[in-house]
């Protein structure tokens with residue numbers, strides 16, 4: 109029934125779309141601060157190992173399931189294992205897409221707001237902590253700011269809905285072909301600026317020479333969780349994009365491109381950030397505030413800093429948008445395939461619902477500021493459920509399903525057909541049947557212990 113389903117019109121379209129999904133807040137916002145808190149280069153080495161042992165095999169697995177079944181996540185599991193409860197794994201994926209997008213859009217909205225903050229000018233005398241707090245809505249003396257975070261969350265969701273409503277080729281493919289090159293160019297401009305700053309050397313040193321004294325068990329958990337989130341794995345986004353692939357594309361190669369691009373861009377983002385942070389004497393381990401508080405302060409000190417700040421937040425917003433569309437596409441594809449909805453209706457109705465679900469995390473710094481779940485605010489709570497629970501569980505069950513139900517050997521042959529530059533060997537079965545499930549179980553258990561023991 110390949111007949112009516114839309115397909116990417118060429119290989120580049122698919123690779124850019126999948127890389128667009130993968131490259132997002134995870135690379136430019138999350139990766140640098142997680143690396144900064146885990147010893148810089150030491151974290152990167154561990155992260156690269158998890159990408160090879162877990163990220164790449166999972167990427168292949170999800171793409172193969174999608175291409176094989178030509179269906180959304182729920183339909184894919186139903187097609188592979190009819191009359192069994194396995195479709196619930198797909199349903200968990202759709203639900204996860206829903207949850208992630210609701211708060212992802214809130215953070216992406218802050219980034220949109222900062223594009224305009226930068227246009228207004230970043231100057232050295234500004235209080236960047238207060239600027240961030242007013243953007244996310246904290247009451248810093250002039251009352252809670254409910255409108256700003258909600259407004260930008262709404263704008264970001266509207267952009268996402270607009271692209272998804274236009275379809276796979278006319279919406280997603282068309283836009284990623286414009287946005288991904290823009291993203292790469294902006295990123296390279298920022299890297300050149302950062303590494304040529306006087307004093308950039310200390311940042312390069314931190315970023316490139318491993319300090320293993322900062323490495324703990326937690327570093328490994330962070331690395332694995334980061335590889336799932338950054339590669340868009342464990343919730344069916346890559347599966348869904350894979351379902352728009354036609355027969356003549358080779359999964360092994362395409363998966364290699366997507367993993368390579370995502371990892372490359374995360375590492376390059378670090379080159380844009382750490383040299384600048386060090387050159388001006390800021391802290392690399394500043395945590396989530398690195399992007400929204402430290403960086404604007406860094407930009408304020410640079411010649412033409414507001415302009416580079418503007419480029420940076422534009423870059424962050426573009427990267428977030430190409431990821432958000434893949435999250436909404438999972439939910440939309442499910443309604444279109446399984447419930448027979450028209451694409452535009454699916455995009456608009458779900459966009460509105462996801463916007464509503466995103467209101468609590470959006471208001472978590474004022475009206476809902478009293479909320480706490482194990483000490484986390486609303487947004488961190490959503491993020492915790494998605495990253496610590498749903499993505500690993502989804503990934504675990506998908507690996508088990510493909511390893512033992514579909515059979516690793518069959519998935520391996522499917523991913524190598526037609527033969528491409530990368531030939532997936534029998535190591536694939538070893539990884540997908542044993543290494544990946546075991547690693548995820550360890551992450552789940554220790555992640556839970558870690559959270560609940562405070």
Ligand code: PHE
Pocket residue numbers: 129130131132133134135208337338339340341343345431432434435
């Ligand atoms: N990979 C995206 C990022 O790094 C986030 C994402 C997760 C997108 C899961 C789709 C699915 O920002």
